[in-house]
Structures are given as C-alpha cells and as structure tokens.
Amino acid sequence: MQIRTRLTIQFSLLVSGILLVTFLAIYFFSYDNVTEDFYDRLRSKAKSTAELLLKVPQVNTEVMRALEGSNRDLIYNENILIFDEKNRLIYTNTNPSSKSINVSNYWLDEIRKAGQIRYTDGDYKVVGLYYKYPFNRAVVMLGAQDLYGQINLSNLSKLLTALFIIVTVIVALAGWFFAKRALRPISKVMNAVEGILPQKLDTRLEVPNQKDEIGRLTTTFNNLLDRIETAFQMQKIFVANVSHELKNPLTKMRSQLEVSMLKERNPADYRATINSVLEDIHELAQLSNTLLELAKVSEDQRDLLTETVRIDDLLLDSRQTLIQANPSYNIQIHFNDLPEDDTWLEIFGNSTLLKTAFLNLMDNACKFSDNLTVHVNLQCSARNLTVRFSDHGKGIPLADQSLVFQPFYRSDNTASIRGYGIGLSLVDRIVKLHNGAISIQTNNPKGTTFILTFIPPLSKF
Template sequence: MQIRSRLTYQFTYLVSAILFVSYFIIYIFTQENYKDKFYSRLRQKANTTAQLLVNVNQVDSKLMGIIGQTNRDLLFRESILVYDLCNERIYASNDSINLHIDVDLIKQVRQKQEITFQREDIEVLGTVFATPQGRLVVFAGAVDQYSAENAKDLKNILIALFLLFILIVVLSGWFFAGQAVNPISEVIQQVDKLSPKRLEERLKSPDFEDEIGKMVSTVNRLLERIENAFKLQKTFIANVSHELKNPLTKISSQLEVSLLKERESGDYKKTISSVLEDTQELAAITESLLELNKLSLSDSQAGFHEWRIDEILWEARSLTQKLNSAYKVSIDTSHMPEDEEMLLIKADDKLILTALKNLMENACKFSPSKSAQVSFKNSGNSIQIFVRNEGKGIPANDLPYIFQPFFRGENTASSKGYGIGLSLVERIVQLHNGQISVVSVPDSYTEFTVNFAVASR
C-alpha cells in the first residue's frame, strides 16, 4: 500500500472514530434531555391537578375532566391518578387507561418522594403532594411520542452528517496526503536518475529543516561517501595494476631473454635467482593485500583486552631496529603519567604493535639519519603517541593521499615499498576508535600523531 493511501486511511479512521463518539454522545445526552423535559411536564401536570383538587372549592372529578379536555398541553394517552391518605383513589383523569397502581407502589412513592417507571409504552411519574391534612400521592402518565419522533429525526440527521463529513475527510485526506508525499516522489525521481557515472550529482530539497530535508541531507552524505569509495576503488585498482605489472613484466622479460639461446648454467642461476626475487615481491604484495582486506572486513572488538601502551611501544621499537641495523628509535618517557592505569588501552595488542612498527619503520626509512623520535603523553581520557623524523618531509600535494592503498609520493621513489603500510595503520587505528593525523614541513620534519582512548574502568 502506498504511503498516500495509508495516510488517507489512517486520517479517515481517526476522524471517523472522533465523529462517531461525538455524535453518539450528542444523541445520548439529547435523549436524556428529552426524557427530563417529558417528566418535568408530567410533574407539572401532577402538581397542577393536585392543587385544583385541594385548594379550589366545589371542584369535583367531573369538572376536572372538563378542565383536562380543554388543556392545550394535552399529552398522548395522558392519565392522572390521585390517592388520599388512606391510599384510596380520589381522582382519575382517564378511566380507559389502567396504570396498574397497587398499594405497594403508593407506599414506595411516599417513602422516596418521587419515582418513575414504565407501563408498556406509557411513561409514569409518581410524586407526593403535601396538604394541611396530609400527603397525597399523584401518578401522571403518558406516551412520550414527541421525544421518540425528535430522537428519530436527530438520529437521521446525525447519520447524514456523519456520511457527509466522512466523504469530505476522504477527499481532503487524499489531497493533503498527496501534498505531503510529493517531496518524497520528487526525491525518488532524482534518485532514479543517479548512476555510477553521475555520482557527483546531489539531491535537492525545497526545505532542509523538515524530516524529508534531513533525509535528503543524509542521502547526499551517503552519495558523497559512495563517490569517494568509487574514486578510492579506481585509484586502488590503478595502483595495484601498476605494482603487480612491474614484477610480472620483469619475470616475463627475463624468461624470454633466457629462451632466446643456449646459455651457461651460471646465467640460468642468475635468471632464476632474479625471477625468485620478483616472485617473492609478488607474494609480499599479495600478502599485504590480504591483510588489508582482512582488516577492512573486520569491525569486531569482542576480542580486545587491556594493554599498556608503553610496553607495546618498546616491543615495536625492538622489532623496528631488528629490521635494519642502521635504524635507531628513541622513546621519550618524560611525560609518562604516574598512574599506570592511565597507560591502559583496550585493544588487540598484535594489531597495535603492527601499526606502531610501521610508523617507526617509515620514520627511519625516510630519515637521512635513519632515526625516529617517539613520545607519548596522557591527555585526560586519551593517550597521544607522536612518531617524528627529520628529513625531506611529505609534499603538501601528497598529504591527502598518503593513507590510500598503494599510493607512493614523489620522495619515496628511491625507497623500496608497496604503499600499503600507512593504509594498514589507518585501518587499525579506526578499528580501535582512534584518530591519526600527520603534520609535515618540507626539508624539516614529519610527525604522525595517534590518539587512543584510555580503557574505562
């Protein structure tokens, strides 16, 4: 079911329920009002008849009958009965109508002062009329013909109004629901026009303050991330193709040269050794790709435990210096907090070790002195790690791309590598909900800053 139809139905159901309850209450209260007015007329007739019998001399039942017949306020099948102190009937306005009044009913009226009851279709009111000689009991009954007719007319009017208003509600609900969903339809049309070749386009909304505008803003941010992902994918494929093409071309060229003519065993050994080196390079690239893909697919922190960051730093330093005897890594502990708990982070120690070792190795590799300076400090609820080296620095044009896989800047052409290390570092830091940033001054220094949250107790 479309949103427009659903909104119309819901709006119709709601208004119908409100109208039904309102009209039902109106009908019930009107019925009660009609009944109260009818009994008020019966009470007035009973009191008037009793007053004439008691207060006016020489008034008998015959004269009361004549007076009753000339009364313009005569009710349908009206009957009035009056009983004296001995519960004997002293007056009856209509002998053809029997209200079936017994002594128990008369006593009940004397006790309760006033009662109402029904005899077939006749509504009867019994009341007490006080006189100097005692209390008379008067019963006044009649058929409430006009109230029934008025109630029937009111019911027909309310039903007609209910159906009319429901029709108006359906039409207006359909119209306003259409007005409400029109912006969504426009957004759908804009989204249908999007394609991988037109990801630079963004959705438009007349009002960015309402829910639809916020949805459009969210979709636009999603499109921006998708566009960046596509660009990153294209760059990744181009860089991977380039990195894999070089060793494959070298292997193919060396094998083709070896097959041109017969050669000595020493030449074949050299060729095989060179091919083996290129093959190992391909294996290293493939392994790096698998490791990067593994990290990209992993978002679980279930296996994280608490580790001291200083111990991981010292182990990373030891592993980095074993890679090359010329590498020197110094760790500054002058800002080390006195509370050991401020050094704890919740992490996978092997992944953090890999990230820090890569940062230290890069710092040593691109430093003329093959050295790196590492320091760390606690900043409230976080631990900051600084890895710095002195050298050529990173060109400003290369800084936005250094964390992309297989990207290698101009100043790295003379160094062996595949451009995957910093991508691994960034992914590991993100997996631990940390942040990494870099500041580089050409011909001066480069400093990476890694921020981890302190493990909460």
C-alpha cells in the same frame, strides 16, 4: 499496505471516531433534555389538576373531566389518579376498560415519604406528588406516553446516522486525495532515485524546500549519494593502483625471462636473472600481504581486539624484529618517566596488528632518514598513552600531510625510495581500530614526527 491507503484509513477512522463521539453526545443530551422537559410538564399538569380539584369548590370530578377533555394538546394517553389518605381513588380521567398505569400501596407510600417521585411503567412515564391542602392530604399520580419526544428523538437519530455516513464517505475521499497530494513529493524522490545508475552517480536530487521533512529527506539522499560516489571513486582508484603496482613487477619478471630466452647465456647470467626475478617475487608477495592486511582491518572489526597489550614491550619486540631484517637501521627507543603503575602502559587490542603498525612507522622513518635512524619516545599518564616516531628525512609537505594516509599515495620527495604507499594507510586503520589517533608534526630544521595517542583501558579519572 501502501502509506497512502494507511493514511486514508487512519484519517477516516480518526474523524469518524470524533464524529461518532460528538453525535452520541448530541443524542444523549437531547434525550436527557426531552425526558426532563416531559417530566416537568407532567409535574406541572399533576399539580394544576390537584389544585383545581381540591382547592376550588366549584370544580368537581365531572367538571374536571370536561376540562381534561378539552385540553389534551401535547400529552398523549395521560392517566391521572388522585388518592386520599386511605388510598381511596377519589379521581381518575381514564375509563376502567382503557389501559392505565399500575398503582400499588408501595408506590403510594413512597410518594408520601419522598414528597415526589418519578419512574417508568412500560411505555409510560409517571410522576407522583404528595399534595397537601388545609383540610386533607392527597397523592396525585400522572402517567403518559411521550410520543412527541420519541418521534423527535427517532428523527434525530436518523439524521445523525445519515450525517455520520455521508461525512465519513466525504472524509475518506478527501483523505485519499490529500494523502496522494502529500505523498507526491516522495513519489518524485523515489522515481528520481530509481533513475540513478552506477554510471550516473554524479546526479543529485532537486531539493524543493529544505525546511520541511521531504526537503530534509532529499538532502539526506544527496548526502548518501555523495558518500556512495566517493566510495566508488576510491574503489576505482584503489583497483587502478593495485593493477599498476601488480603490473610493474610482473612486467619486469616477464621482460627478464624473455631476454634470458633470446640466446644461450653462461650460468652466472642465469643466476643473476633468477635472483632478480626472486626479488621481484618477494616484492610481489609483500605487496599482496600488505593489501590483504589493509582489506582485513577496518574500524568496525572489534572482534580482533582480544588481549591486553603492553606498549613498551611491543616496541622493544618490534625494534628487535626490524633490526634482524635490516641490521643497518638505528632504532633508538626512549622511555620518559615510566610510571609506577604498569597498567598505564597497557591498552586493550591486538598485539599482531599493533606490531605491524610500529614496524611500518619504524621502517618508514629509517628509510627516509639520511642516517637510517628513528627516535621512538613513549610517554604515558592515567589519561592517555603517546608514542612518537621521529625521523631526520626531507619531511612531508604540509599540503601532502592530509593525503599520506590514503592507499597508494606517495609524495614527490619519496619517489626515489622503494615503496607502495600502503603502509601509512594500514597504520591509520590499525590505530583507529584501537580507538587511537594519529597525527603528523613537522620537525625543525628537517624531519617528521608521527604521533600515536591511545587511551588505556584502566584510566584512573
């Protein structure tokens, strides 16, 4: 069901419900008022009839019937019955053959006990009064049909029913119109969004009013389009960089092999060419593995964190691995004031990924240092654990520090050193996956320090 139809139905049901309750209340109070007014008239008529008949000596039953015959204005089919103390009928205005209200000793006794009562007898409404006069007592019963009140109530019910139907139809039509008008901006937004293609991601929606819900929805769409455009641009840049990085070693290998095939060469030349091609293949394999690791690691893959890792042991293991691959590297690890509580040195994570991050930072620091040296400092407390990787290289310009974590980005002062610009991006993702943070600090007089901060799982605070 469309929102417009649903809003129309809900609005119509709401207004119709309010009208129904209102009209029922009007009818109920009108019915109650008509009934009370009729009973008051019956009591007044019964009382005046009893006083005339029992108090005025000149008025007898014949005179009373004559008076009744000349005063039958608004009370229809009235039956007046007057009984003495022995339940003998002393006056009635009805003929024995005409319809009369039913009278029993029970009702006469109830009237004497209560003083006055009222009840219904079929279509008749009846009041009973216990009238006391100086020399005797009498029970007066007056019943009649409220034809006038019933006609008024019937007309009122027809009027309210007709009004209810007419107003409900008007409300439904008005609700349909106003729902269409209220949803028109949303329809415009939908049409505009449908017209945005991947080739037109720079298109933005017009925000009519930023203070209302439609304006905020449009602003949200524009923010989403900003993120999508950024993601597409990063994807294009990533694909272009990957293509470029893969193209270089492939072109180099192809060129070397084509040159070797131009003429016959001695075995030493062929071995040199094969060794060069193997080196390029190794670089290509290393680039592919790094790209796979970069694609595999993201901040929402918490299922990779399956173990408790002790950072000091992992740093020593990383140093041993890197020195075996590069014996010329000088990796100095400093443990400053190790705590008595070993849990301060532990974090919950993935040892393989953390080792990859440590190896990248150590390798970068050694490559970019003039003396191939990196200083690693470990500090910990109950609240956090900090690892610093410091080198003595040229340093990273301040303008480049916010860009070095982007894939394939390389600063100008690193162009002469072999690399792909993927390592720091991988380190950044691994650290964030472990709920950590990475920052850069410029050393004096030269060099750079990468600071990794983690929160231990068993923090005591």
